[in-house]
Amino acid sequence: MVEIHVTYRGELRCGAVHAPSSAELVTDAPVDNQGRGESYSPTDLVATALGSCMLTIMGIRARDEGWDLDGATVKVTKHMVADPRRRISKLEVRFALPNLADEARDVLERAAETCPVFESIHPNIEVPVHFGWAELVR
Structure with missing residues (x-):
């Protein structure tokens, strides 16, 4: 079992933390779905x-x-x-x-x-x- 902790950061962006390693990534809504497309969707x-x-x-x-x-x-x-x-x-x-x-x-x-x-x-x-x-x- 692995936990991923996701936090909504506003403006259609989320931050995710991989609990076992503490590695982080950011998601952003794509431009064609009201986002800025500045990271992975x-x-x-x-x-x-x-x-x-x-x-x-x-x-x-x-x-x-x-x-x-x-x-x-x-x-x-x-x-x-x-x-x-x-x-x-x-x-x-x-x-x-x-x-x-x-x-x-x-x-x-x-x-x-x-x-x-x-x-x-x-x-x-x-x-x-x-x-x-x-x-x-x-």
Whole structure:
């Protein structure tokens, strides 16, 4: 169990503290939803959580197998809709990864698509994933 303490700071901004580490982050409502867009929005954090979780789980498997995943990147593009309610409609995920053997690719792709955040995404949200093997330039 982990606690996150969130405080409303006014003007559509919140501060959040990760209790175990005391790390802080700030959220701000996006410009298209009456905010200033000066920091991550709450829905941006969903996209951030997805990409970082997928890479972290891939990193665990790569480390366990002795595969070098250093420098791998992921870009998550968040799409919003407003009808019937404002919500995330799609999270497009694009990886740039080193050139690894087919066996490693299969293991790491399965790992990414079974990370806890991916498993927690509502089925109404599309999550197309592209693994760009050999796209990482070192």
